[in-house]
Amino acid sequence: xxxxxxVTQARAELADLINRVVYGGERVVVTRHGKPLVALVSAADLxxxxxxxESSDAPVVTSVAxxxxxxxASAPREHHRFGIAAEHRGTDPS
Numbered sequence: 384x385x386x387x388x389x390v391t392q393a394r395a396e397l398a399d400l401i402n403r404v405v406y407g408g409e410r411v412v413v414t415r416h417g418k419p420l421v422a423l424v425s426a427a428d429l430x431x432x433x434x435x436x437e438s439s440d441a442p443v444v445t446s447v448a449x450x451x452x453x454x455x456a457s458a459p460r461e462h463h464r465f466g467i468a469a470e471h472r473g474t475d476p477s
Contacts, residue, residue: 385410385412386409386411387411387412387414387419388400388412388414389413390414390415390420393411400423401423404423404424405425410424410428411423
């Protein structure tokens with residue numbers, strides 16, 4: 384089970400959250416209005432996910448689709464606000 388924390392609190396505790404992920408082996412889910420927004424995972428976890436994705440035709444994290452609420456998605460201006468960009472790499476339909 385992942386540790387959940389509101390985005391406002393996560394901003395104030397980012398260094399501690401990074402330590403929990405790296406040294407404590409925890410996974411942290413940052414929420415907004417109680418809904419999952421992003422997850423912090425170790426680089427080793429990310430590498431494992433990418434290897435699984437490369438060797439499979441199916442998406443690695445299919446359960447996110449059941450949690451995702453388009454109305455709660457970040458506004459386009461937010462990724463510019465923090466200088467962070469994300470890219471969704473879905474499977475190629477062709």
